[in-house]
Amino acid sequence: MINNITSLDMRPQMNVAKAVPSMHSMGMPPILGFKTPILGQKATMRIKKIKRGDNIIIPGEIEDDYVDIVEEEVKSNSSSTQHYDTSGFNFFASPNIISSPPKRKFKYLKNCYIIDYIQAPKPRCGMGTEAIKQLAEKAMFDKKAEGRIVTFSAPIVKEASPAMFFYKLGFRFTEPESNEYMEECLRKNMPDIPPQIGMMYLPKSRLHKLLRYGELF
Numbered sequence: 001m002i003n004n005i006t007s008l009d010m011r012p013q014m015n016v017a018k019a020v021p022s023m024h025s026m027g028m029p030p031i032l033g034f035k036t037p038i039l040g041q042k043a044t045m046r047i048k049k050i051k052r053g054d055n056i057i058i059p060g061e062i063e064d065d066y067v068d069i070v071e072e073e074v075k076s077n078s079s080s081t082q083h084y085d086t087s088g089f090n091f092f093a094s095p096n097i098i099s100s101p102p103k104r105k106f107k108y109l110k111n112c113y114i115i116d117y118i119q120a121p122k123p124r125c126g127m128g129t130e131a132i133k134q135l136a137e138k139a140m141f142d143k144k145a146e147g148r149i150v151t152f153s154a155p156i157v158k159e160a161s162p163a164m165f166f167y168k169l170g171f172r173f174t175e176p177e178s179n180e181y182m183e184e185c186l187r188k189n190m191p192d193i194p195p196q197i198g199m200m201y202l203p204k205s206r207l208h209k210l211l212r213y214g215e216l217f
Helices: 127-140 163-168 176-187 204-211
Strands: 044-050 067-073 081-085 096-100 103-109 112-119 149-153 198-201
Touching (some): 044 127, 112 127, 127 149, 149 163, 163 198
Parallel strands (some): 112 149
Antiparallel strands (some): 044 112, 067 103, 081 096, 149 198
């Protein structure tokens, strides 16, 4: 047998530390429902700025910070109430009937941003979420909008509604029944079918949560 070793190094060798997995260290789990957007790609979003002077009436339930509540007369002849003018009353004369229209409280939308349209090049990749977060930051620093954002959930294609997407980001419907349905979908891990249609808004209490959505704590 031919041995190629010509000399043997008998000097003491230094121990080399080897990396071993720590018993206390754990890998960071992925954030469910959020992915880092691909660089160079963005979601397409069309927004408008609503002014208080546009006099947009909001039905349903919404935070008082979003609206100016104004009591106005309802202009309707059929629903007007009547009372009698008894000043200078004469028993043999017919009293003067004075019609006074009823009053009703209207909720007029304050200055805010409205999301008219949003679409990402790829679904479930975080681009839509990132676009909403950027809008929320812009609205927060807008002295007139003061963080107010509204949208209208409506399916673009059949059986495809953005309601669950907005709901997970913190938006809520102005109709309590729709919010209850969305909570049921989340509990049962159901898709948003049938698609929910209606107005949604971002409550002030959920604004900062949206800005930190997807971050590691």
